[in-house]
Amino acid sequence: MQESTFADLAVRPRGWIEVIAGGMFSGKTEALITRLRRALIARQTVQAFKPRLDERYEAAFIVSHSRLRLETQVIDRAEDILEQLLPTTQVVGIDEGQFLGPGLVAVCRRLADDGRRVIVAALDLDYRGExxxxxxxxxxxxxxxxxxxxxxxxxGHPANFSQRLTADDRRVLVGAEGLYEARCRRCFVPYPVPPATAR
Ligand SMILES: [Zn+2]
Incomplete structure (x- = not known):
């Protein structure tokens, strides 16, 4: 059996996972686009993905609230990334990762283990703050x-929570403007509002 040496380890491509996690309006998509653009400037090969249910803007682009945009592939679940991945891709960007299903973790680990840089932007809390x-x-x-x-x-304080403003208890409600606003821990009210605290 051949043993790997330190020299082998040094030349093997090194992958890792970056997560940009935050609430609505925190600028996470913009941060993702910025990192992917910098990778492109560095002449790295980039592929970007986002879930199909996000149809707020043009289907084939990741678009931030400030209208920064980047060409992307639309997928239904995380496993689709492995099927659509090109062998030459060095950097994989994923937007709205929370909508890509439980397989996302295994897919990201696989991509990183194979030597790719993986960058995921996602909501880390749902509308109840969970x-x-x-x-x-x-x-x-x-x-x-x-x-x-x-x-x-x-x-006006830093806001970690996404306050839902409509009477709808579905976990996935796409489109942020008018449906959500950013709130800090003190101002956030989980919805549905418990009767005891209803105002
Ligand atoms: Zn506040």
């Missing part, structure tokens, strides 16, 4: 985690 699986799991196995904060629209 962990949005599988993102907490992905954050645990990632090398780098960034948690950008939005600004609380009520008090």
């Amino acid at each position: 962990p949005f699986e599988p993102i907490p799991h992905l954050m645990a196995v990632a090398e780098y985690v960034t948690k950008p904060q939005a600004i609380c629209v009520v008090c």
Whole structure:
């Protein structure tokens, strides 16, 4: 059996996982686009993916609220990435990762194990302020985690929560403008509002 030497390990491509996790309006998609653009400037080969259910903007682009955009492939679940991946791809970007199913963690680990840089932007909390699986799991196995904060629209402090403004208890509600606003811990009210605290 051949043993790997330190020299072998040094030349083998080194992969890792980066997670940009935050609430609505925290700028996580913009951060993803910025990192992918910098990779492109560095002449690395990039593929970007996003879930089909996000049809807010043009289907074939990742678009931030400030209209930064990047060409992307639309998929239904995380496993589709492995089928659509090109052998030459060095950097994989994924937007709205919380909508790609429980297989996302295994797919990201596989990509990183194969020597690729994986960057995932995702909501880490749902509209009730509870962990949005599988993102907490992905954050645990990632090398780098960034948690950008939005600004609380009520008090102006850093905002980690997405306040839903409509009477709808579906977990997935696409389209942010008018349906959600950024709130800090103190101003956030989980919905449905418990009767005792209803105002
Ligand atoms: Zn606040």
